[in-house]
Amino acid sequence: MILDLHNHSVASDDARAKVENYCQWISRRQLPLDGFVLSEHRQYDAVSDYRELEDRFGLLILKASEVETEYGHVLVFGVNDELQAAFDFSNVNLPLATVLRESERCGAIAVPCHPGRPRVGMSAHFETRGPVEGVTIIETLNGGSRGRENQIAIELAEQRGYNAIGGSDAHIVSHIGRCATRFGREIGSIEDLVVALKAGDCEAVSFQQ
Numbered sequence: 001m002i003l004d005l006h007n008h009s010v011a012s013d014d015a016r017a018k019v020e021n022y023c024q025w026i027s028r029r030q031l032p033l034d035g036f037v038l039s040e041h042r043q044y045d046a047v048s049d050y051r052e053l054e055d056r057f058g059l060l061i062l063k064a065s066e067v068e069t070e071y072g073h074v075l076v077f078g079v080n081d082e083l084q085a086a087f088d089f090s091n092v093n094l095p096l097a098t099v100l101r102e103s104e105r106c107g108a109i110a111v112p113c114h115p116g117r118p119r120v121g122m123s124a125h126f127e128t129r130g131p132v133e134g135v136t137i138i139e140t141l142n143g144g145s146r147g148r149e150n151q152i153a154i155e156l157a158e159q160r161g162y163n164a165i166g167g168s169d170a171h172i173v174s175h176i177g178r179c180a181t182r183f184g185r186e187i188g189s190i191e192d193l194v195v196a197l198k199a200g201d202c203e204a205v206s207f208q209q
Contacts, residue, residue, distance in 0.1 A: 006167025015171040035060025038153035069096040078194040100134035116152030141166035142173030143178030166204030
């Protein structure tokens with residue numbers, strides 16, 4: 001099963017894509033995706049219901065969040081009420097250790113994204129801050145990365161034994177499906193996704209030409 005784990009809709013302040021348009025693009029282009037995750041910036045959208053779109057397009061649509069820490073940006077999968085009460089998702093300088101610890105405590109998982117990117121990637125802060133305990137998985141393939149950013153992330157995962165995911169980091173419709181994550185099991189819910197990520201039953205894949 002292949003899911004694109006990192007995308008933004010118009011709910012994010014810097015994105016222009018509507019969720020229905022993502023679905024239409026995937027269908028029209030016959031992209032090899034079974035679904036995708038919406039990881040809105042500095043928030044968790046607990047309100048939107050995409051079941052009608054899921055049924056119409058035969059896609060799984062899950063929701064996550066992208067938060068900002070002193071080590072860079074982090075995807076959080078499995079957000080629930082308890083986790084939303086644990087820290088302020090809108091805070092742009094969250095302690096990564098707190099995000100990792102509280103996500104684990106609340107049954108979620110935190111995944112540093114585009115770690116090879118300057119300033120907003122985890123690797124850039126290792127030299128001054130040192131590594132952080134509790135990271136088990138990172139995004140190694142990001143559809144918006146440039147130059148050697150993805151290669152830096154891949155090397156980081158290899159050096160530290162991190163599991164790896166991929167995501168397009170799409171902010172416009174035509175960017176979805178650039179990178180994704182292949183799972184060795186069926187994923188039908190956010191709970192299934194968290195279990196698979198914690199088990200390391202995942203592989204980052206790229207569909208970029």
